[in-house]
Amino acid sequence: MDNLKLAEILFPNLSLTVDDIEAKYPQRQLAPGAMVTRLAPSPTGFIHLGNLYGAYADMKLANQSGGVFYLRIEDTDEKREVPGAVEEIINGLKYFGVDFDEGALIDGEKGAYGPYRQSARKELYQVYARELVKKGLAYPCFCTEEDLAEIRNQQEAQKEQTGYYGRWARDRFLTMEQIEKNLAEGKPWVLRFKAMVQDGETVGLVDGIRGPLVLPANNMDFVVLKATGLPTYHFAHVVDDHLMGTTHLLRGEEWLSTLPMHLALFAAMGWEHPLYCHTAHLMKKEGEGRRKLSKRKDPELGLNYYRSLGYHPLAVKEYLLTILNSNYEEWRLEHPTAADSEFEFTVDKMGRSGALFDLEKLNDISQTIFLQLTAEEIYEFVLSWAKEYDTAYAQILTDHADMAKKAFDIGRSGNKPRKDLVYGAQIAKFSAYIFPETFEITDSYPAEVSKEDCVTILREYLQGYAYEDDNDAWFGKVRLLAQELGYAAKPKDFKKNPDQYKGHVGHVSGVIRIALTGRTNSPDLWEVQQILGVEEVARRVNNAIAALN
RNA sequence: GGCUCGUUGGUCAAGUGGUUAAGACGCCACCCUCUCACGGUGGAAUCAGGGGUUCAAUUCCCCUACGAGCUACCA
Numbered sequence: 001m002d003n004l005k006l007a008e009i010l011f012p013n014l015s016l017t018v019d020d021i022e023a024k025y026p027q028r029q030l031a032p033g034a035m036v037t038r039l040a041p042s043p044t045g046f047i048h049l050g051n052l053y054g055a056y057a058d059m060k061l062a063n064q065s066g067g068v069f070y071l072r073i074e075d076t077d078e079k080r081e082v083p084g085a086v087e088e089i090i091n092g093l094k095y096f097g098v099d100f101d102e103g104a105l106i107d108g109e110k111g112a113y114g115p116y117r118q119s120a121r122k123e124l125y126q127v128y129a130r131e132l133v134k135k136g137l138a139y140p141c142f143c144t145e146e147d148l149a150e151i152r153n154q155q156e157a158q159k160e161q162t163g164y165y166g167r168w169a170r171d172r173f174l175t176m177e178q179i180e181k182n183l184a185e186g187k188p189w190v191l192r193f194k195a196m197v198q199d200g201e202t203v204g205l206v207d208g209i210r211g212p213l214v215l216p217a218n219n220m221d222f223v224v225l226k227a228t229g230l231p232t233y234h235f236a237h238v239v240d241d242h243l244m245g246t247t248h249l250l251r252g253e254e255w256l257s258t259l260p261m262h263l264a265l266f267a268a269m270g271w272e273h274p275l276y277c278h279t280a281h282l283m284k285k286e287g288e289g290r291r292k293l294s295k296r297k298d299p300e301l302g303l304n305y306y307r308s309l310g311y312h313p314l315a316v317k318e319y320l321l322t323i324l325n326s327n328y329e330e331w332r333l334e335h336p337t338a339a340d341s342e343f344e345f346t347v348d349k350m351g352r353s354g355a356l357f358d359l360e361k362l363n364d365i366s367q368t369i370f371l372q373l374t375a376e377e378i379y380e381f382v383l384s385w386a387k388e389y390d391t392a393y394a395q396i397l398t399d400h401a402d403m404a405k406k407a408f409d410i411g412r413s414g415n416k417p418r419k420d421l422v423y424g425a426q427i428a429k430f431s432a433y434i435f436p437e438t439f440e441i442t443d444s445y446p447a448e449v450s451k452e453d454c455v456t457i458l459r460e461y462l463q464g465y466a467y468e469d470d471n472d473a474w475f476g477k478v479r480l481l482a483q484e485l486g487y488a489a490k491p492k493d494f495k496k497n498p499d500q501y502k503g504h505v506g507h508v509s510g511v512i513r514i515a516l517t518g519r520t521n522s523p524d525l526w527e528v529q530q531i532l533g534v535e536e537v538a539r540r541v542n543n544a545i546a547a548l549n
Numbered sequence: 550g551g552c553u554c555g556u557u558g559g560u561c562a563a564g565u566g567g568u569u570a571a572g573a574c575g576c577c578a579c580c581c582u583c584u585c586a587c588g589g590u591g592g593a594a595u596c597a598g599g600g601g602u603u604c605a606a607u608u609c610c611c612c613u614a615c616g617a618g619c620u621a622c623c624a
C-alpha cells in the first residue's frame with residue numbers, strides 16, 4: 001500500500017501543512033511550573049455542577065501557577081448541539097466566578113491559540129489525519145451502519161469482544177484499487193486509526209489524581225474523522241491539547257476507559273501527552289444506593305437551580321472547594337476570612353471516589369458566607385436575585401431599602417453573630433416579618449399564657465413602651481411587667497418552682513414577639529422595634545389586641 | 550456479558566504496617582439565654598465481607614459483594 005498516495009487521494013485539497021500549523025501554534029513561553037488548563041464543554045445542554053467543579057480546579061491550578069486557563073468549545077457533534085448553549089455556558093460560569101484567560105467568547109474569542117471552537121478547526125484536524133495516513137496509521141472505512149451491526153452480531157454470537165479491531169476490521173485490508181473504486185462511487189467514509197498492538201499489551205502512565213495506572217493497550221481501530229470530516233472527541237482532544245499546550249488535563253473518570261486510545265494517538269503523532277487527572281463524579285443518593293448525578297433527573301445538578309434559589313455564588317464555590325480538595329476545609333478553619341485564592345490547590349488531594357452532594361452542608365457554608373458580607377452587599381445581592389426570580393419581593397426591597405438593610409444586619413455584629421440568612425428564597429421568607437406588606441401573624445401565642453393575659457400584656461406593654469429606651473431598659477420593663485402579672489422574671493426561677501408562677505418572662509416576651517413579628521422565631525425584638533418605629537409598633541400591637549378580642 | 554475505576558461514621562473526609570482512627574456538616578444531651586439562633590461542653594456513630602502476607606493490617610496482595618463508568622461516525 002502506497003500510504004503517501006492514499007493520503008493524497010483522501011485529502012486532496014488541504015492548503016496547510018504540518019509545518020504551517022506548528023509555526024502558528026508555537027510552544028507557550030511560560031515560567032517553569034506554569035500550568036495550562038482548560039475547560040472543554042460541549043454545547044449540548046445546560047452547564048451543571050460537575051462542570052463548575054472541574055472549572056474551579058482548572059482555574060485555581062492555572063491562576064496559582066501563573067499559567068493559562070482557557071475555554072474550548074467541543075462542538076463536533078452537530079446533531080446534539082443546542083442553540084444558545086455556548087452563551088449559557090459562559091454566562092453561567094461567569095456568575096459563579098469562573099473567568100477564562102483565553103478561549104471562546106459569546107461573540108468571537110480571545111487568545112492566540114484559536115480558533116477555540118472545534119467546528120472551526122476542521123482543516124487542522126485533517127492535516128494531522130493526513131499525517132496519520134502517511135504513516136500508515138489510519139485508513140478509510142466504508143462500512144455502513146448495517147455492516148457494523150452485522151459485525152457486532154457475529155461477535156456476540158461467537159462471544160468475542162465487540163468492536164472494530166483485528167480481523168474484524170474489514171476495511172483495514174482494502175486494496176488501493178478497492179479504495180479508489182469506493183471513492184469514485186461516492187461512498188461515504190470515515191477515517192479509522194490503525195491499532196498496532198500485541199494481544200495482552202498494556203500501557204502505563206501516572207494519573208495526577210489516581211497515581212500509577214496500567215491499562216490494556218488500545219486494540220480498536222476507532223474512528224478519528226467522521227463522515228462529515230469533523231474529528232471525534234478522541235482525535236480532537238489529542239490535536240487540540242497538543243496545539244494549545246495544555247499541561248494538566250482534568251476531566252471526568254468516564255474517560256478512563258478510552259484513555260488508551262488517546263495515549264496511542266499521542267504516541268502515533270510523536271507528541272507528549274499532558275498530565276491526565278481523572279476526577280470522580282458527583283453522586284446522588286437514591287434510596288439505599290447512590291448514582292451519578294444525572295442531568296435529566298436531578299434539577300439540583302443544574303447551576304440554574306442554585307441561582308434561582310438565590311444561593312450566593314461564593315457559597316457554591318466555597319462548598320465545591322471543600323469537596324474538591326480534601327484539605328481545604330481545614331485550611332479554611334485556620335484562615336476564616338482569607339480569599340480562597342490564597343489556598344494552594346493540589347491535584348493529588350482531589351478525591352478518587354464520587355462525593356454525594358450535601359445540601360445541608362451547602363446551607364451551613366452559605367450562612368457563614370453571608371456573615372462576611374456587609375448588609376449593603378447582602379441587600380444588593382438579594383435585590384438582584386429577586387429582580388430575576390421574585391419580582392414582588394424585589395418591589396418590596398426597593399420600596400423599603402433602608403428597612404431591609406437594617407433588618408438584614410440584626411444580630412450580626414459581635415463575636416457570636418446570628419446566622420439567619422441562607423439563600424435568596426429563604427431570606428425572602430425570613431425577612432417577611434419586617435415589611436408592612438408581608439407582615440402577618442402566622443404562629444400562635446405561647447400556650448402558657450391565657451388569652452386574657454395576652455391582651456393585658458400587650459396593653460400594658462404598649463403603654464410603657466418608649467422608643468428611646470436602650471435594649472437593657474426595654475427588657476427591664478418587660479421583666480417588670482412579667483412580674484406584675486405573676487410570671488417569673490427569670491426562667492430559672494420558674495423552672496425551680498413551676499407552681500408559683502403562671503410562666504416566665506420568656507412567655508411574656510413571646511406574646512410581644514408574636515404581636516410584633518407574627519412568629520415565635522425572630523431576631524432581637526428591641527432591634528426590630530428600632531427599625532419599625534413607634535407608630536408601626538403601636539399599630540401592630542393594637543391590631544393584635546383587636547384580633548384577640 | 551467484557552473491560553476499567555472505586556468502597557473509612559448518616560454525609561464530606563484525614564490518616565498510617567503498631568494511632569485512644571483527626572476534623573467538618575447533620576443528629577442527641579447539657580450549658581448560656583427573653584424566643585429562635587449563635588456560641589460552649591459532651592455524646593452516639595466508621596475502616597464493605599472473606600481469605601492470605603506479616604510478630605502485627607484499616608493500611609500490602611487475592612477473591613467476593615456493592616457502586617460507578619466505558620463498551621458510538623456522543624462527548
